[in-house]
Amino acid sequence: MSIQRKRKRYRLRKQVRLVFSILLSVVIIGCGWFVLMNLNEREYATVGIELDAVDEIPVLTQYIPEGRQNRPGLKRDIRWIVIHETDNFAKSADAQHHSDYLATNKDDVNSWHYTVDEDVIIHQLPDEEVGWHAGDQYTEHGGNMSGVGIEMCVNEGSDFEKTVDNTARLAAVLLNAYELDIDALKRHHDFSGKNCPAHYYKEEDWRQFVELVKSYMK
Numbered sequence: 001m002s003i004q005r006k007r008k009r010y011r012l013r014k015q016v017r018l019v020f021s022i023l024l025s026v027v028i029i030g031c032g033w034f035v036l037m038n039l040n041e042r043e044y045a046t047v048g049i050e051l052d053a054v055d056e057i058p059v060l061t062q063y064i065p066e067g068r069q070n071r072p073g074l075k076r077d078i079r080w081i082v083i084h085e086t087d088n089f090a091k092s093a094d095a096q097h098h099s100d101y102l103a104t105n106k107d108d109v110n111s112w113h114y115t116v117d118e119d120v121i122i123h124q125l126p127d128e129e130v131g132w133h134a135g136d137q138y139t140e141h142g143g144n145m146s147g148v149g150i151e152m153c154v155n156e157g158s159d160f161e162k163t164v165d166n167t168a169r170l171a172a173v174l175l176n177a178y179e180l181d182i183d184a185l186k187r188h189h190d191f192s193g194k195n196c197p198a199h200y201y202k203e204e205d206w207r208q209f210v211e212l213v214k215s216y217m218k
């Protein structure tokens with residue numbers, strides 16, 4: 001074999017070794033990254049709870065009939081508790097009114113899990129099912145796909161302060177039940193920028209609501 005051919009083969013082997021070690025490094029780094037990511041990935045609840053009451057507030061279960069477009073039946077994990085206000089100021093717009101609306105209006109695509117007024121909490125959608133309330137469509141781990149939506153009633157003549165307090169108690173129970181920390185408490189605003197909940201979407205007001213929920217989590 002000529003010296004040139006020997007050199008050529010030597011160079012070729014060197015290049016193959018280089019490519020091989022680069023590939024090996026990529027695989028090792030990739031595996032390491034995968035393991036690290038999975039170590040950080042916590043488990044989230046995938047089964048919802050059923051409540052009869054939260055403190056003294058009764059919880060009524062009135063699920064939207066299966067098969068409706070506002071009850072897509074998509075199962076998911078539970079990462080967020082998402083707070084809303086109905087923005088419906090009509091006198092009659094209490095929790096029962098909203099529950100009846102969700103259950104009977106076949107054309108409505110909106111849905112959420114709980115409606116709260118001054119007297120009662122109505123559970124409209126199992127917590128492990130997707131509802132359309134956060135305005136972020138199918139975003140992975142977003143408000144719709146991983147959030148439990150709670151609507152606070154603002155109907156005229158009702159005791160809104162009591163509604164807020166009832167909602168904070170419910171949110172605390174849910175955060176505890178799904179082993180979520182206070183950072184999992186979100187506004188509709190956090191997912192789509194909508195000014196919802198209207199009384200609490202601003203940072204300063206929101207902090208007060210967060211503190212109230214925290215006080216009930218203990």
Ligand SMILES: [Zn+2]
Nearest residue numbers: 084085188196
């Ligand atoms: Zn909202």
